[in-house]
Amino acid sequence: YAASSKIIYRKDVTLPFIRDATNSGIRGIVVEAFGAGNVNTEVFEAIKYALSKNVIVVVSSQVQNGAVLPIYGGSGGASLKEAGAILSGELSGPKARILLMLVLSDDRCNSKNKKLCVKQVLMYSKRSI
DSSP, X not given: OBTTTTEEEESSXXXXXXXXXXXXXXXXXXXXXXXXXXXXXXXXXXXXXXXXTTOEEEEEESSSSOOOOSOOOTTSHHHHHHHTOEEOTTOOHHHHHXXXXXXXXXXXXXXXXXXXXXXXXXXXXXHHO
């Protein structure tokens, strides 16, 4: 966690960690989920809490190959996307963190459309890879 960037990137997130970070003014979180974008119920609730406070949440995967996809409900990628999280596709967690840092620091994206900017950059990166 880098306080200056106001972004978290962690593999082992928990409800108290996300809630505390959200309450401290974090602007973005990158969560490395399992498989195609699955988290446990506690982390899912924490992500929904962060989203309710206008924190941008990007979900990437811990697996080396494969993408985060909106396949599973419950606390899976489909439910995360429906809740408002951004699925990183094939972008790894560290790369998603860099992308989020760049977008959040870019003055061309005003505060009301930062989430849209992240989605557009992800779509562009998929076409250019």
